[in-house]
Amino acid sequence: TQSPGVLASGSHFAPSNIALCKYWGKRDAALNLPINPSLSVSLGHLGTQTQLTPIDAAADEVWLNGVPQAPSSQFSTRLLRLLERLRFPEEPKLRIDTHNSIPTAAGLASSASGFAALARALNESFQLQLSDARLSVLARLGSGSACRSIFHGFVEWQMGQRSDGLDSHAIPWPHTWPQLCIGLLKVDASVKAVDSRSGMQRTLETAHLYQSWPAQAAADLQALRQAIAEQDFALLGARAEHNALSMHATMIASWPPLLYWQPDSLQAMQKVWQLRQQGLPLFFTMDAGPNLKLLFEAQNRQQVEAAFPDLEILQPFVDEI
Numbered sequence: 001t002q003s004p005g006v007l008a009s010g011s012h013f014a015p016s017n018i019a020l021c022k023y024w025g026k027r028d029a030a031l032n033l034p035i036n037p038s039l040s041v042s043l044g045h046l047g048t049q050t051q052l053t054p055i056d057a058a059a060d061e062v063w064l065n066g067v068p069q070a071p072s073s074q075f076s077t078r079l080l081r082l083l084e085r086l087r088f089p090e091e092p093k094l095r096i097d098t099h100n101s102i103p104t105a106a107g108l109a110s111s112a113s114g115f116a117a118l119a120r121a122l123n124e125s126f127q128l129q130l131s132d133a134r135l136s137v138l139a140r141l142g143s144g145s146a147c148r149s150i151f152h153g154f155v156e157w158q159m160g161q162r163s164d165g166l167d168s169h170a171i172p173w174p175h176t177w178p179q180l181c182i183g184l185l186k187v188d189a190s191v192k193a194v195d196s197r198s199g200m201q202r203t204l205e206t207a208h209l210y211q212s213w214p215a216q217a218a219a220d221l222q223a224l225r226q227a228i229a230e231q232d233f234a235l236l237g238a239r240a241e242h243n244a245l246s247m248h249a250t251m252i253a254s255w256p257p258l259l260y261w262q263p264d265s266l267q268a269m270q271k272v273w274q275l276r277q278q279g280l281p282l283f284f285t286m287d288a289g290p291n292l293k294l295l296f297e298a299q300n301r302q303q304v305e306a307a308f309p310d311l312e313i314l315q316p317f318v319d320e321i
């Protein structure tokens with residue numbers, strides 16, 4: 001069925017992603033332009049499914065997992081802002097239906113997959129016929145890390161140089177790594193006190209340590225590129241863990257301090273280090289929260305599961321999409 005100017009659309013999916021080299025800090029906060037490039041791996045079938053439907057109503061509607069959201073909520077406001085960038089005034093209101101398949105217990109953020117799925121849905125509704133690179137730019141305007149969720153597999157967000165941001169988008173890498181496992185280790189899934197957006201702003205403004213971050217991120221990206229090309233897991237794990245801890249060091253060096261770790265986070269880190277000392281190739285990465293994402297290969301899955309019984313294990317290059 002067709003409504004004036006807008007097609008009723010199908011449902012669009014985008015995967016969550018986990019960064020091995022982190023995005024932390026913006027050179028332009030309005031356009032979500034990063035200070036450093038980043039690299040992630042998409043999580044296959046875990047992500048967000050979004051549908052846009054024209055409605056005969058005075059206002060847009062936003063639904064999350066089947067529950068209507070207040071128009072003034074932060075969630076609704078951010079989604080509708082992206083929609084308003086594209087809609088002509090005469091076009092009908094829309095219902096945005098968004099479903100997350102991310103396990104709520106996993107402590108994964110949904111903004112990356114959410115804005116990537118919305119960008120895909122907007123592309124169809126407004127018949128924009130955007131390339132994947134432009135879709136990635138559109139998703140980035142909603143949330144920086146969303147530009148990486150336009151693609152599956154290993155994905156690099158090229159920071160770009162232009163002030164309009166048209167060259168700041170993700171590109172997929174041609175490599176796969178079927179043995180690569182990511183274990184989601186939940187420490188605390190409750191909403192964090194300081195979100196990434198304000199956390200990175202605070203770091204940028206107050207942490208002197210942040211000055212060393214862009215160079216480290218660039219070097220880590222190079223090393224990760226080599227690790228992936230050569231399927232060198234020890235190199236991949238070490239650089240990803242070092243990169244995450246370096247990002248956290250800049251957070252801790254902010255003022256007021258930004259420490260996302262909880263006692264259980266630290267306990268889990270120490271357990272990883274102990275197991276590694278005993279010869280198990282096991283590493284972790286962490287985002288702006290207390291949860292760990294363990295990195296290991298499929299041949300060591302049983303040992304990792306034995307040490308962390310509650311782990312949710314993903315194999316991004318094998319899991320069905």
Ligand code: 2P0
Nearest residue numbers: 019022023143144145196197287288
């Ligand atoms: C990342 N994070 O690379 C890093 C690591 C958090 C820590 O991307 O303000 O939600 O919407 O651009 O994308 C989270 O930041 O921030 C993030 P906005 P976003 O995955």
